[in-house]
Amino acid sequence: MRNVVATPATRALARQKGVDLEALSAKLGRVAVASEDILGQSSASVFSTGSNYWDVDHARFGPISEDPLSRFAQAAARNLTASHATIPAVTHHDRADMTAVESLRVQFKSQAEARGTKLTALAFHIKALARTLEEFPRFNASLSSDMKTLILKNYVHIGIAVDTPMGLMVPVIRNADRMGLWAIADQIADLASRAQSQKVRSDEMGGASMSITNLGSIGGTAFTPIINPPEVAILGITRTEAVPVWNGETFIPIRMAPLDLSYDHRVINGADAARFVKRYADLVADPRRLLV
Amino acid sequence: MATRHADFLVLGAGPGGYAAAFRAADLGREVVLVDPRTALGGVCLNEGCIPSKTLLHAAKVLREVNDLADWGVTVGKPLINLDRLRQRKTAITQKLAGGLAGIANQRKVTVVKAFGRFTGESSLEIAGEDWTFGHAVVAVGSAAIRLPGWPEHARIWDSTIALELREIPPSLAIVGGGIVGLEMATIYSALGSDVTVIELSEQIVPAAEAEAARMVANALMARGIKIHTATAVLAVDARGDHLMLSCGGSFSGEIGASVVIQSIGRAALGGSIHADLAGVEVAGNGVIVVDRSGRTSNPKIYAVGDVTGAPMLAHRATHQGKIAAEAAAGHAAVLDTDIIPSVAYTDPELAWAGLTSGQAQAEGIPHKTISFPWSASGRNLASGGETGLTKLVYDPQTERLLGATLVGANAGELLAEIVLAMEMGATLTDIALTVHPHPTLSETIAFAAERALGTLTDL
Numbered sequence: 001m002r003n004v005v006a007t008p009a010t011r012a013l014a015r016q017k018g019v020d021l022e023a024l025s026a027k028l029g030r031v032a033v034a035s036e037d038i039l040g041q042s043s044a045s046v047f048s049t050g051s052n053y054w055d056v057d058h059a060r061f062g063p064i065s066e067d068p069l070s071r072f073a074q075a076a077a078r079n080l081t082a083s084h085a086t087i088p089a090v091t092h093h094d095r096a097d098m099t100a101v102e103s104l105r106v107q108f109k110s111q112a113e114a115r116g117t118k119l120t121a122l123a124f125h126i127k128a129l130a131r132t133l134e135e136f137p138r139f140n141a142s143l144s145s146d147m148k149t150l151i152l153k154n155y156v157h158i159g160i161a162v163d164t165p166m167g168l169m170v171p172v173i174r175n176a177d178r179m180g181l182w183a184i185a186d187q188i189a190d191l192a193s194r195a196q197s198q199k200v201r202s203d204e205m206g207g208a209s210m211s212i213t214n215l216g217s218i219g220g221t222a223f224t225p226i227i228n229p230p231e232v233a234i235l236g237i238t239r240t241e242a243v244p245v246w247n248g249e250t251f252i253p254i255r256m257a258p259l260d261l262s263y264d265h266r267v268i269n270g271a272d273a274a275r276f277v278k279r280y281a282d283l284v285a286d287p288r289r290l291l292v
Numbered sequence: 293m294a295t296r297h298a299d300f301l302v303l304g305a306g307p308g309g310y311a312a313a314f315r316a317a318d319l320g321r322e323v324v325l326v327d328p329r330t331a332l333g334g335v336c337l338n339e340g341c342i343p344s345k346t347l348l349h350a351a352k353v354l355r356e357v358n359d360l361a362d363w364g365v366t367v368g369k370p371l372i373n374l375d376r377l378r379q380r381k382t383a384i385t386q387k388l389a390g391g392l393a394g395i396a397n398q399r400k401v402t403v404v405k406a407f408g409r410f411t412g413e414s415s416l417e418i419a420g421e422d423w424t425f426g427h428a429v430v431a432v433g434s435a436a437i438r439l440p441g442w443p444e445h446a447r448i449w450d451s452t453i454a455l456e457l458r459e460i461p462p463s464l465a466i467v468g469g470g471i472v473g474l475e476m477a478t479i480y481s482a483l484g485s486d487v488t489v490i491e492l493s494e495q496i497v498p499a500a501e502a503e504a505a506r507m508v509a510n511a512l513m514a515r516g517i518k519i520h521t522a523t524a525v526l527a528v529d530a531r532g533d534h535l536m537l538s539c540g541g542s543f544s545g546e547i548g549a550s551v552v553i554q555s556i557g558r559a560a561l562g563g564s565i566h567a568d569l570a571g572v573e574v575a576g577n578g579v580i581v582v583d584r585s586g587r588t589s590n591p592k593i594y595a596v597g598d599v600t601g602a603p604m605l606a607h608r609a610t611h612q613g614k615i616a617a618e619a620a621a622g623h624a625a626v627l628d629t630d631i632i633p634s635v636a637y638t639d640p641e642l643a644w645a646g647l648t649s650g651q652a653q654a655e656g657i658p659h660k661t662i663s664f665p666w667s668a669s670g671r672n673l674a675s676g677g678e679t680g681l682t683k684l685v686y687d688p689q690t691e692r693l694l695g696a697t698l699v700g701a702n703a704g705e706l707l708a709e710i711v712l713a714m715e716m717g718a719t720l721t722d723i724a725l726t727v728h729p730h731p732t733l734s735e736t737i738a739f740a741a742e743r744a745l746g747t748l749t750d751l
Contacts, residue, residue, distance in 0.1 A: 007717070008628075008715050011628055012628075015625075015626060015628070
């Protein structure tokens with residue numbers, strides 16, 4: 001049964017205009033949606049893809065070619081649009097001292113090779129995130145569909161965003177809180193490679209406590225990741241670089257990873273977000289803290 | 293021989309096919325409509341919906357005239373001229389088929405009388421000629437399923453033969469108590485046959501509300517039609533001048549009949565067009581797999597109607613046909629509703645749309661039901677109607693209508709209000725506050741809603 005009440009004519013209009021009725025209904029905060037609600041969506045609205053701004057004959061300006069978006073890409077577009085439009089999101093920027101993590105990677109390198117495991121910084125990030133989520137339960141949660149209840153989760157599953165030829169996929173590492181570093185590293189490698197060849201199973205998708213999107217291997221100083229609903233936050237990481245940090249007397253170079261935590265402000269406020277990221281950064285800066 | 297090209301080619305001129313063809317023509321496409329029959333309209337017009345409703349009308353009037361004796365108006369035993377009745381049926385179907393031919397002509401649709409079969413991803417062979425196409429719509433329909441292991445016999449009929457009205461058999465056994473079987477029972481019983489219906493499921497019309505099926509069964513039995521449910525035909529002996537059916541189950545024993553009609557369902561004809569050569573996925577049962585716009589696994593080929601599977605109903609085919617034409621023209625067209633009404637044009641009629649209480653129960657959907665008995669309907673009694681029922685299924689929290697079933701005269705006509713109400717998201721209050729005319733059968737729908745709300749003053 002539909003959760004949205006819309007007449008056949010309204011449904012047809014929504015399809016024509018590329019408006020997602022479920023998302024519009026959620027945005028309006030009511031079940032019944034009328035044609036006026038769809039027409040009232042201005043051209044600048046993020047829902048409307050059939051609006052005047054896009055209805056342009058580009059060939060007038062020069063040669064063009066067309067690349068139809070796959071169904072996967074279209075579905076992703078709808079999900080991202082809905083997320084961006086319905087969640088009041090704020091992004092908190094900070095950075096984590098990666099000195100200890102990088103040192104540990106070097107120390108573990110021969111062990112890693114012997115195991116046949118590729119140990120990346122991401123494994124450490126996931127371990128730190130899993131612990132931080134245990135300590136900040138309201139980040140490991142989802143709003144109920146009527147927005148009246150916060151559902152707190154007694155499990156810690158971490159989604160890892162993987163860039164694949166088909167588009168962005170987010171396979172999930174289940175129970176990352178109970179996994180050791182090697183196990184997490186193996187999972188990352190396995191899921192990422194299977195995501196590339198579209199061999200991730202449906203039970204390995206969905207149900208994450210929170211997702212990580214790591215662009216560190218490519219570059220960047222900061223970005224504003226979009227939350228993956230129904231999660232309440234997402235952690236973005238860009239390139240670790242040596243940055244000058246004032247130690248009271250002089251600037252010293254410290255290798256820092258920029259962190260970008262986008263969060264749902266209906267559930268998390270600025271102070272909580274700042275505390276969450278601070279704790280996360282402290283765990284990364286000194287991984288021994290994960291022992292206690 | 294030069295290859296011919298069709299911008300928009302439709303295989304099959306039944307309700308799905310001609311809807312797709314004419315809609316595509318209106319959208320500016322150049323259309324070729326291919327069908328092996330001389331007359332357009334497919335099974336529905338020529339050997340299904342229309343002929344059966346014609347004969348059912350005659351059956352109903354015969355029954356009403358007979359009942360009028362209780363009203364002090366005795367007409368005497370009617371004389372049935374089967375040839376004249378058959379001619380009238382044919383005249384009606386021919387008139388409608390002629391109308392379709394006129395529409396095709398007016399819209400400049402090229403009609404080709406032939407079978408078509410695919411030869412490649414955008415090519416077909418039609419009556420020995422090679423064709424290519426821009427888009428194609430497969431609307432080749434379905435055929436009556438024949439029971440396996442049964443002999444070929446001149447007096448073992450399917451519904452098509454039954455509607456030819458070859459004779460009025462003194463005794464008639466109908467295997468399959470679904471809508472088609474019961475309509476055949478209604479026709480032949482009124483014409484004078486002694487009819488027995490044999491149905492495998494626990495109730496006739498298995499998909500309908502149990503209460504409604506029981507009501508229809510009782511009404512048919514009161515008129516002398518025998519009905520055996522939960523019964524299977526184990527063997528058939530066609531050697532004598534009577535056909536002997538050995539039955540097992542709720543009824544065990546022999547049933548003899550001069551004619552047997554098989555009405556156990558229809559099979560999609562997706563396997564008849566070399567679909568594999570066109571890269572079109574067809575399931576094992578002949579059903580062509582499509583998305584909600586009617587697209588098959590070949591993006592240039594659509595499929596609509598019975599060939600896409602259940603429910604095999606003309607009105608679904610028509611909507612699918614239009615949607616396919618629109619989608620092929622680049623519109624965002626989709627059959628976005630699951631509310632497809634069903635009607636058994638028996639006497640009394642049985643009609644339903646949306647959820648039955650059985651379905652809601654099975655799917656764990658919270659629901660309540662409310663009924664209004666037609667024994668309390670002024671119009672029904674005044675019209676000589678018998679038992680009848682209006683039953684609504686609704687969401688207990690929002691009061692929105694989830695489904696409805698109607699039993700009684702004109703149930704099929706009355707159902708349209710229900711379907712519109714559901715599509716518009718109407719609640720019981722919406723229906724109760726809408727002024728329905730009195731005295732009508734339609735007001736029983738408002739009465740049922742009022743009864744649920746506690747505002748009814750007619751019961």
